[in-house]
Structure formats: C-alpha cells, structure tokens
Amino acid sequence: MYVGQAIRRREDDRFLLGRGSYVEDITLDDPIAHAAFVRSPHAHAAVTRVDAARAAAMPGVLAVLTGEDWTRAGNGEAEGVWPVKDMSGADARTVNRPFICVDGTVRCVGEIVAMVVAEDRHQAQDAAEAIEVDYEEKPANTLTARALDADTPLVHPAHGTNEVLVTEHGLKEETEAALAKAHHVTEVVVPTNRVTAASIEPRCYMGHHDTVNDRYTVWTTNQAPHIVRRYFTKSLNIPEHKLRVIAPDVGGGFGMKLYHYPEEALVLWGAIVSGRPVRWVGTRSECLLGDTHARDHHTVGRMGFDAEGRILGVKFETLGAFGAYESQWNASITNAYHFTMLSLAYDIPAIHTTVRAVYTNATPVDAYRGAGRPETVYQVERLIENGAHEMGIDPLELRARNLIPPEKFPYQTAIGITYDSGDPPALVEKARALANYDALRAEQAALRAEGQWMGIGICAFFDMAGAGPVKMMNDLGAKIGCYDVASVRVHPDGRITVFAGSHSHGQGHETTWSQIAADRLGCNIEHIDLVEGDTDRVPMGIGTWGSRSLSTAGMAVYTAADRVVAKSKRMAAHMLECAPEDLDLADGEFTVKGTDRKLSFAAVANASYHSGDRPPDLEIGLEETSFFDPADCTYPSAVHLCVVLVDPETCAVTLRDYWAVDDVGTVINPMVLEGQVHGGLAQGIGQALMEECAYDPESGQYLAGTFMDYAVPHAEDVPSFGLDSHFTRALGNPLGAKGAGESGTIGAPACVCNGVIDALWHLGVRQVTQPMTPKKIWRAIEDAQRAQQ
Amino acid sequence: MKPPRFRYLRAGSVDGAVQALADNPDARILAGGQSLIAMMNLRLVRPACLIDINRVPDLGYIREEGDGVAIGALARHNEVKHSELVRARCPLLTEAYESIAHHTVRNRGTLGGNLCHADPSSETPAVMIAVGATLVLQSVGGTRAVGAEDFFLGTYETAARQDEMLVEIRLPGRGADGWAFAEISNRHGDFAIAVIATTLSLENGRCAAARVVASGVGEHAARLVPAEQALVGGPVDETRLDAAAAAAAGAVDPHSDSHADAAYRRDAVAALTRRTVRRAAERCG
C-alpha cells in the first residue's frame, strides 16, 4: 500500500535542483516581446487625457494600447464565476474588474490605463513611462469600515451606494431571544486585516496567436487552466476549442492565482495585435498591489452565554470588502463560504449573521487560503475568549463545555450546514495533552508574578472543503460545475499516465495522485506519470482551490483506476480462461485465486491494444475517464493551541509554541499533510502578527508595495510546530479523505490573537486588531491603563 | 519595474574611481548594490552612470590602525560582522550586526555603502556616532576625514560631496568601558523602528562619560545629549535610568508611518535607553 506512507515527493528533485519550468522559463521559436503597463497612481480619478504618441515612436515599441483600443476591438468583460443574489432576490450591484480602464475613471491605485508591447522588457518599461496621462483626482475611501457612512465617496456613483449586496443567514428571532435571555453577553469589534498571498513566484503570463491555424495559446500562473479557457470566451471572445491554456510549474497560488487577471487577457490581446508572442513578468511591487487582496472584514459580534458558560446564541454584523470591483469569485467568499462555518466546533443553538459586501477604492479582494473561514474563526473565537475571561472560566474549559459531542454527528449547525463527521472533544483532549495545558497555566501564573506576560491561545473549528457537490455549489451560486475529472491511460507496455483536471502548485499531486492510482492498479508507483495543467492534454477540469483536489480529482483518479482494473480483469480472465471475479491484481500481476496461474499486467495491457483474441463485447484499448461529483463537501476540523510572550517594555510578540491537532480523515501522505499544515500556519501567523495591505487613509496611496513594507514571516518568526492528528472518516467520498490545505491559515490568526489577549487581559486589554504589531499592542495597553485610571 | 538606462564604468583603482566621479557629475558609486540597485529597480533613483568599485584591489581590508581598526570601503557586512579584530576593539558594532539585514544581503552589502546610503533607520550610523568613528573621503582634490557625528545630515543625505568617495572607516580603540546596542523592528533583520546604541565609562562608580545615540526616530542618527547629561556625574541607578530614559524620549521628534506611530517610537526610545544604559554599565564592571 502506498496510501498512508510518507513517500518523498516525486516532484521535489526538479524543484530543489532549480529545474522547474515556470512561465518565465518557457522558450518559443519566435522572439518573445514584453508588455509593460501604465497604472493609476490615484485611488480615484478621472482620466482626462492619454497621449501615447511619444511612447509609440520609442525604440523597440511594437504596440501601445489603451481602453479605447480595447473597446474598438470588440473585447468584452470579465464575468463572475460565483455570483450571489442579494437577499431581496435582486442581482448584486456587480461591477467586474476591468482589464484596462475603458470608462475614463480609475477606482484604485494600480488600475491599468495603458499597455506597451516592446522588443524587450526595459524598452517596454521606458515607453510606458513616456505615456502621458492626465488625471483629475476625486475623493476616495479605502476603508471597509467606512464604506457605508453617509459622507463616504461612492466608488460607483451610478449605483447610488457602496453596497454590493446584503445577505442574512441563520435564525434571526431565535438569536435575538437567546441574547436577550443570556446570563452574560460579550461584545467585540472583530475586524480582519487586509492581506495578500505573496506567492514566491510572481504572476506571469505569455500569449501567442498562431495565425496559420487560428489557434491561441496562453501560458499562465494559474491554479485552474480550464476555467481560464472559459474566462477568455468573455474577455477576448475566443471559443474554448481554439484556446490552449498551459499552467506549467507554478510557484504558489493560495487562491490568489485563480482569476482572469487584467494582465492575462492583455498579453494575449497584445500578441494578437502585434503578431508576436508577448510575455509579462510581474514585479514584486506590481504583484503586492495588483494580486487580489483578501480578508478585510469589519465585524461586530455579540455572543450570549448561560451561567455555566454555555453559548446560547451569537450574532454578527459584517462589512465584507470587495475593493473597487468584483474579482471573479469574491461574492462566494464574502456571501457564501464565509457564513457556512460560523458554528465552528461548537454546539451553538442560535446563530445569525448579516453580511454587507461593500466597494472601496482599493485592490479587488478575493479568495486566499481559507477564503472567508479565517474571518469566521477569528470572529467567533475572539468572542469565546473574551467571554471566558469575563465569566472567570478557564478558556479551554469553557470551550470544552460547548464542543459538539461525537454522538451528535452528522451534526446540523444552526447556520444550516451539516458536518458529516468529526470528534471535537477528542481533538481538544489530544491538544491538551500535547501542550501540557495545566502546566502552561501554572507557568503563566508564575511568570506573571515576575512581571512577564505569557498568554495561551486556543481555537477549535471546522472547515468546509472539497467543493462540490455540483448541485450544492450551484445552489450556493457557482456557475461552474464543482466536479473534477481524471483519466487513467494504460500504455501497451503496462506503464500508466494519469491525466487530472487539478493543478499542483505546491500540493504534491505527482506523489499523492500516484499513490492512489498505484494502490488501485496494484502497480509500482514508478510506473505512473501525472499530467496536469494543459487543456490540450487534459480536456476538462475545474482546478485546485478550496482544499478540493483530493476529494474531487483524487477520487476521479481512484474511480478511473478502478474502471481500468475492471476492464483489464475481463481481458485477463479471457486470457487465463477464468472468471474476472477469480482474479487478484497485485504487484503488476493477475493471479487466479487459489492457484499459481499468473499473467503480467503489462501482457494484458499489450493484448488490450494489439490482440484480436478478446471477449466479443470488450472494446479495444485500456483507458478510462471518471468525472467525479462528490456526495458532499468535506468537513475537516482542528484544534490549535499556542503560547505567546509579550515583551513588557517593547510590546514585541514572541510566538514560543504552536500545536495543531487536525482531523483530515484518511491521510494519503503524512509528510505532505505536515507540509500543508506548516505552510498554512506560517501564513496565518503572518496575518496575526505582521502582514497588512495598508493604505494611507487620507490619500488612498498603497503603503505595502515592497517586502520592506509588507512583512511575511521568516523561518525564525515561527516556532517548531507540534502536530498530531485524529481520524474520523469523511462520508462524501470512497477514500474517506477530507481537505487539508487550509486548516493552518484558518485557525492560526484566531489562535495567536487569543494568546496575546490572554497575555494582556490582566492589564485591561480586551482587543488588539490584526496584525498585532508592537506599536498596536503598546497602544492597546496605554489605552487600557488610561481607561482604568 | 526595472532600472532606466545608465552607463556603467568599472574602476580599477580608487584614483580611477574618484577621477570618474569628477568626470561624470551625475555618477554614483556602486558597491554591494543592496540599496542602490533596489532603488534603481523601483526607479526611485536614476543615476546616469554607475562607477563600479567592486574590482578595485585591496579595498576590502579590516586591519589594525594604532589601537583602533581601519575598514576599507569594500569590506562586506559579513566580513565586518565576523571580524575578531572588530569584536575585540569595537564590540558594539559586532553586537549591532546581530540586527542588521540577512545573510545574503550581508554577503554583498558593504559597511561603507551602508553608511553612504544613510538610511534614517539604519543601525550602523548610530554605532559610528556612539564610538566616535571617522570617515575618510577622497576626491581628485585630496582626502579629508569627517567625524561620524558630522557625517549624517538627513535622510539619504551625508557630508560626502558628489565627487567624493568614502575610502575608509576608522574605528577608535576601546575608549568607553561599557557598550550596548538594542533595537525594535517588526521582524528580525528588518530596518529598525527604533535603535539605541550606548557607550559609557564609569569612574569610581560614577558615570564619567556617556553617549546615547538614536536611529530610526529622526531624519538621521543623532546623539541624545539630554539623556547623556542625565547620566554623567552620578551612579547608574534606577533614578538615573529613569531620568535618562525620560530625557531620551523628550529629545527625539519621531515620525509616524505604517510601521509605528510617533508616540510608540518615543516610548520605545525610553525603553531601549534604559535597557542599553543598564547593560553598558554592567559591562563596565
């Protein structure tokens, strides 16, 4: 068996030796031209003049293109993948992110106003600088919290409001009643900070138009090449069968590389206009500004408890950021995914939430690892933490009193979603033991007596991963079918190629998909190759996002392999003159049960293609495809625990320990799982302590345009993680596997923030917003002490 | 973005470099490139010409000079950081290097380039002022020596003229008995939110001389004279620590930015002053 083994990642040789092939590495016979962009320096402005005459005459320039050219060419608009209707039943006030400014107004810093295509990158950049653009600045607002204030400037005045849509979920009356009768009510303002994925490989695209065959090719840093193909039917009106999309090695996606970005459409358009392949390689500054941002919710929460600390009800009012426009998926994050997990790992009888999605003059927001659920966990867990302190109940004990007991599964939450399986009390007990919780509390008390500030952070949650099923996701708003697909092709020599509609950009599919296939096919893993990320080689697919690939594409590999086994057994049975049921397939050989009669898998494969002697109704060939539509989402769960130390003089936070106990169902490869959890934790810790896509609130200027200004954690900023796991089986797929990609980012922000609050509670501090930089902690302590005087 | 066009000249000697500076009034010296190239890539600076000094022979020395140390303009950060001579004669600089940049940056970046860059949040200017270092500048007209205290004039602004090259940094021998460095930054290795570098000497249990130098909280690194005055003349006890910390906080006029606001920086200066003075006094023992 390969499944369950910590097999070394087969792709790592290539990556570790610098032999990966990324979009920037691709070479072509034709010389590749380069694109550069003129971007708005203003948060909101009318574009009154664009003069490209000087730029067009500069050395090496092949084309200069503006919004007028875009419109004249008959190009189109982006389209939402996941529109959500307003609760009134009306369509949302959607304004899609433009590829290039076409209506004479720019609405966030970085919006593209013009494009230059030139022989080389420097010439393109020089010419872009020579394009003269006049702007008339308009009032702007970059703060989500202020989006609906009466005096806030409108991003899209035609709509008369900055509100995109409003949705309500849960039990309104029950929640009000629960809060009214509660013994204690905790209220906290729980905003989440605006962050971005900051993948190591910047976004990068190349477009090519083969005029002889009238075919188009796009190489893209994208997680879902088949959806890119679909996007192009709208942006450049290219029919799907004429476009090949290749997503080669991609250096980190995290949801951020799921969209049809302006530059992606523009490079192919530039190639069509200039007759040359055109490439753009994003600089770090362009990417920190133009990659979709994430989170940025402004939420007020109220939680009611009975006298024993049992949660009676919880209510939230949220403003969810869109930024200046809708990126293709964002409605699904703010108004579909976000609310589904509000019950976390707790048995909460009444939950109600109102989410108003809003426009601001800032970069569009969309999914980033966790997509809506880090906000969910943060807002619920911050209330629980404060509630525990206010009621004088140990924070872990209060949580334990509220956990969903194992016998209640499948558990229908008050928000409407049903968790298929899980055992939160078991997770908590493992975390308690792993961290030696009681000893930590004793240490905390001893340190506090010496004037040292130590805090223990906790959170417990469920995730909704593995989208589909197709119908369920359609009902939540998806216009794409959330299945995935795989083909298993057995070659005449018995070697196997697996084709999958997923895309690996760090997940390790070459290893894990092969582990699954090898087990089903009873073959050596070395005999399997995986193909992903090329729409000409893999005809359909939905791609990798939302911790979905294992429970969709991975299961398609599983079922396609089973179909291959079934067919090959018929051929083998014919050759061995027995019934298919009498055959075992293992170690590359068919054996007739109870005998020593054998036939190699390779011989059967060869005969499947080349022998006329076969069962009369058996078709030639040995290749099967499975479109897998899961029976349910998956619901991974986890408990996190951490220890933080806050320096009483400088207020700097040291994260000393971090433990995570995850229930991800069946584990395919424990090492890959650990890697996923580690990476997610680091990103979640970054969100809690240092990352922020900051704007100057007055000028709307972007302040996080380099890695000197946007801090991501270094290895030394995170502790060595202590991990454990607990197994309950997912019911929606045959392997019982749940998603594992997002648990770290979903839990870590809440856990670390709760740790800091726990460290500072005795000083009167009740909330510090993320990222909890030294200056903010210092300020919170100052304010708390002033309030106490 | 990537840099606009520039001319590239490679100097084979210090004389050649300063001649090239004289001949090209909009030229800049290229040392490790760790600040200059990043700013050119962002098109924040646009020198028409770079004079690369990396091939100038024998300019990366770190050697004894009397009871002090002389450091050539091409000595890399990491060479200075790991120099036993520097550790013995100027341990404050060695201690400060624990907070400066990252290994790969230090492999290329030079101490000289760092000082000429004069970033207001940089650690090294504070150290240079605290130990009383001297910077040697050369042009076609000759050489001159400028005290560190007079070298830093503003953000990215120094006393070096456009036609002058920094050729050597001179650290005096151990003048003060005690020293300490402390910094706050959002992440280890980042530019500082606040830095204090302190040197002091005790005589018969009383503070005889003190330098308390701040960086990251003004246009350039500077001594906090009121804090020094609060220390000199008496024992370094809790009362004087408090007084020095308060005086230090009162002596700075920090800015607010996305990393920290002014009030926090002022409080940080007080905390770091207390911390460094206490440690420096302990080290006098």
Ligand SMILES: Cc1cc2nc3c(=O)[nH]c(=O)nc-3n(C[C@H](O)[C@H](O)[C@H](O)COP(=O)(O)OP(=O)(O)OC[C@H]3O[C@@H](n4cnc5c(N)ncnc54)[C@H](O)[C@@H]3O)c2cc1C
């Ligand atoms: C990620 C990162 C983190 C960093 N963190 C820190 C930090 O924490 N603290 C810190 O202090 N610095 C930090 N730095 C900056 C680093 O110290 C640089 O090495 C230093 O600022 C410049 O040295 P250089 O040799 O690379 O000079 P260059 O970049 O080549 O030049 C810098 C400037 O000095 C001029 N110059 C260079 N040499 C001479 C000379 N001999 N005479 C006259 N002019 C000269 C150049 O013309 C240019 O204007 C960091 C840099 C990076 C990239």
